[in-house]
Each structure stands twice: as C-alpha cells, then as structure tokens.
Amino acid sequence: MSVEAPVVTQIPAIDEPSEDRALPGIRPHRRSFLDFVRQQPLGTIGFVIVVVMFVAAIFADYVAPYAPEEVDFMASPALGGGQPSAEHLLGADAFGRDILSRLIFGARTALSVGFISAFLGCSLGAVIGTISAFAGGKVDIIIQRFIDIMLSFPIIVLAIIVIAVMPKHVVLGIDINLIVAISIPFIPKVARVIRSAALTIVTLPYIDAARAAGYTSNRIVFRHILPNVVAPYLIMLTAYIGQAILLEASLSFLGLGVVEPTPSWGLMLSGVNADYYLIAPWTIIFPGLAISLAVFAFNMSGDSLRDWLDPKLKL
C-alpha cells in the first residue's frame, strides 16, 4: 500500500526492520501488498469497495444506464410500475427515475461531500490538537475546555445547528454549508486524539533540539510534530469518511442536506421518493444498501489501516 514510510518513523513496533547483515541468506521481513491482503481480509474487501465506488463516481456518465434526472413516467410505482427489470435493473423511483443510475451519480455526492468534509474536519482537528499539545499551559486548558463544550453536542445536532446558522452556498455543485456542517463535529474528536499523540512527541529530545536550534514554534509544529502524528490522522480520516457519508445521508434524509434533483442516497430515502416504499420496497432497499456498504467499506479500511500501521493504537 502507499501508506508506508513517513508515517511510522517514531513507532518502533511498525518500523520496517533494517536489513540484518549479520544473518546472510535470511531475507529481511518486508510487508508487502500481499501480506496486507492475507492479514486483513475484511480491510481488503473494504478497500476494493472504496475503489469500485470511486471509479463508478468518476465515470458515472459512462457507467450509468440513464441520466440521473431522466424521467420515465410509466415506470413510477404510483402507476404500479417500476419493478426491477431488464430496463431498470434496480427498479425506478416515485418519479420513474432509474434507481441504479441515481445510485451511481449519488456516489459522486456521497464521496465528494464525505471526503472533503472528513479531510477538512480531521486536518483542522489535527492542527488544533497539535497546537494544544505543543503550547501547553493556559492555551491548552482553554482549547480543551472549548473541545469539552463541543463534545457535549451529539454529532448530528451540531451539524444541524451549523446548517441552521449558515446561509446556503453552492460552489461547483457542492454544498459548502453542508460540508462545513459535517466537518465541524469531527474537529473536537480528532483534536482530542491527536493532542494525546502529540503530547508524547513533544517530550522527545529532538523537539528540544529544534527549540535549542532556535526554530520558530510554527516550524516546530508543522515540520516536526505534525508529520509524526500522520498515522492516527490517516486512520481517523479513513474512518470519518464513512461517518461523513452517514451524516450526509441522515441530513439529506431530514431534508436539511442535499436538495433535489441532485442525486443523494439519503435523499432517495426521504420525502416523495420514499412515499411508495410499502408497495415498492426496492425504492428504499438499494439506496440504504449503498449507504451501508459505503460506510462499511470505509470503516473496514480504517480498522485494517489501524491494525496494519499501529496495532497498539486505540481510537
């Protein structure tokens, strides 16, 4: 896998063993892609699903049998149609739109919102956590109090508050306020974990050395501490992409996230789209499966990455 070298330098358990010249003939243990597949079967499945989703999202125009907004009125369950068939593999929704196509285009929404907001939230959280650990003293206490306050809101409640507060803003078809709403609840959680990881690094001699060499705090934080908390950062990032997708689906389901006609998995389960689910179960079964599968894939990737990079780490 690509996540290898820079991540692991300070954690002895996962250091790549140096070649032992005293024992000629014995090949040093190298951890390869195949080892990963063998040791982390669930993680591998997760990564494969993630890759498939990305490919489908990027090439949605070529993969999807129909355009996401294309309406085939006769296929609406309201008129008794829309069953999964050769024409519509996974059936059609209340407007007679092809569910498979909407799922494929919905992957774009899920992945872009999920990825960008998890990235934003985790990165900001990592920077805040590192600064908190490095600064110590009053700054640390104030930041920690603030984090305590943020943590006393359930994730979705915090996200809904942000949505209520921020004016709607769409750039390049991406909902900026939705992304901010999803990323903010992650910040305190990530900051907590990264702070404790950074605390152990702050006490290491090379930080003292950097201080003695007269480096600025900025430089020490960004060049010497942050690169060493990449392992927990990456692990949380992967896991939080799943959470972000789930959150986007929940918010869209509540009518507070993505709006029609943009295809979104959560939206497919709500409002008019789901009105006929009791007579046309396929309208909700497949979108729900898509959400679950995506969240499962990212959770598994995160878990296996954790076991692979740092078996001792507990998040």
Next chain:
Amino acid sequence: MLRYTLNRILLMIPTLLGVAVLVFLVLRVIPGDIVEVKLSAEGNIFTEEQIRAERERLGLADPLPTQFFRYMGGLLRGDLGISLWTERPVLEEIGGRIGLTVELAILSTLLAVIIAFPLGTLAALFRGSWLDYVIRVITIGGLAVPSFWLGMLIILALLLTVGTLPPLGTTSIFADPAVNLSQMIWPALSVGYRYSAVVARMLRSSILEVLAEDYVRTARAKGLAEKVVIVKHGMRNALLPTVTVIGLEFAFLLGGLVVTEQVFNINGIGKMFVEAVVLNDLTMLQGLVLVVATAFVVVNLLVDLLYAALDPRIRYQA
C-alpha cells in the same frame, strides 16, 4: 468518593455555562427571520411597520447584550423563554414532548445492553470460531446501517408479516405498558442496533484483554472453575471500558433519535428539533440544544461516577 463526586459535579458547571453562551451567540447569526415567515404563514399581507412591531413585541429588536442578560437571567431561574412560533413557554413545550424521547432512549439503551452482553461475551469466549465471525458480521453491520433505513425496513417487515403498521406513541406507558411497549420496541430496536454493536465490540475486546492478564492465569492455576474465572475475574474487569462506551455512545443515541422519530412519526423532541430548525424558532432551538447538551453531560457524569465506584484507582487519582 464524596469528594470525587463533588469535584465532578463542579466541573460540569463551566461546561454547561459555556454551552449556554455558545448556543446564544451562534444562534444570533441565523439568517432568515421567523417574524416574516410567521406573518406570511397567517396568509396576511404585511408592512415593514408590522414586522418592526412584531420584532419589538418578541424582544428581537433589543440590543444583543440586553437579550443576552435576559436569556442568562432566565436560565438561572429555570426559564427558557417563550417559543417564537407558538408563543408558549419553551420549557412547557419541551416538557410536553420529552417523555416519548426519554422512554425511547431508555428502551434502546436497555435493548442494546441486553443484545450486546451475550454477543460480546460469546464472541470473546469462542474467539476465532464461526460464532465469532457471525457475531462480527452482525456488529460491523450495526456500525454501517443507518438507523432511519433500519426503521423503514422494520416497518416494511412488520407490514409483510403481521400485515399492520404499529400505531406509534399513541398509548402512554403508564396507561397500558404492554401496548405501549409493543409500539415503542420497534423504533428502540432501530436506534439500539448501532448502540449494541458498539458495546458488543468493546466488550469482546476488553474480555479478551482481561483474560490475557496475569491474575487470570493465576486464578486458573489455583484451580478455579472456568466459570468463576470468567465471571468473577474476567467480566468484572472487562465491564469498565464497556461502561465508558455506553456513556460515550449516548450522544449517538440522541442523534439517532432525531432521525428515527421522523421515520416512525413519533412526536418527541427529536422531531421538535428539526421543526424548530425549519421554522427558525430561535428560542426553541436554544432550549432544545441546552436540554440535549445537559442530558449528555449528566449521563457522562453518571458514567464517570459509576466508573469510579467500580474502580477505586480512579477516585484516588483525582
């Protein structure tokens, strides 16, 4: 223990105070104005003058500091103000609907614990067996399946098997517990599934960790029955991290309720919360957020206290 308890309760105060201030400040920047929505909802044509008068009447025209001190003063007296929409006291409105949500929260926590304990224990004791794998699939599913989708599937399954939909929240638990439970069990299950999955996973790994400890080996070496070793030496210590997870996951539970109440059409405070956002009802949102944050902080306090009661090391450290 008393000292520890007092300490922890005192620590709660700055957090809740911070929540109150933050909520006030954040909600003041809400775009859109409930007054206009309200006036137009009544179907009337209204003038600038009317808007101004209405804002004045609701106290929205006062300068921020005045509003802030009125709000904080009210809080100290246990008064959350009046809803901008219904113009009834927020506390009364919440009080009228919180019962269902509390019942649902308790029910799903109980359900989660009842499901999680056998799953977690069995998975740990039969580690690596097919049983462990089956349980792992069940718990991993719990983390990925959205509760609102599960709720819809449950409704669908009930319709296909029993042929009827459960009428929800119509019977009070005090009036007829059996009927009430038969209605509430389904939404509780759809929220509790995730909860039970998290608890079961935690329980499994902490039992495994404890069983690898020296004192467990000692207990076995001195010839104690395996049952005694597992229950008295293993489970007891494995419970500690599990209890923490139950507290931490409580926040998720509250979040899950917001969505699940929508699916099952339950008139609890989760549904109320979404309504307040849609209507821009500032005071109502304020009140709801405070109630939810307080509930979360109090539950975590209880968990910490329980933890300290179970593990004496913690109270001596503090």
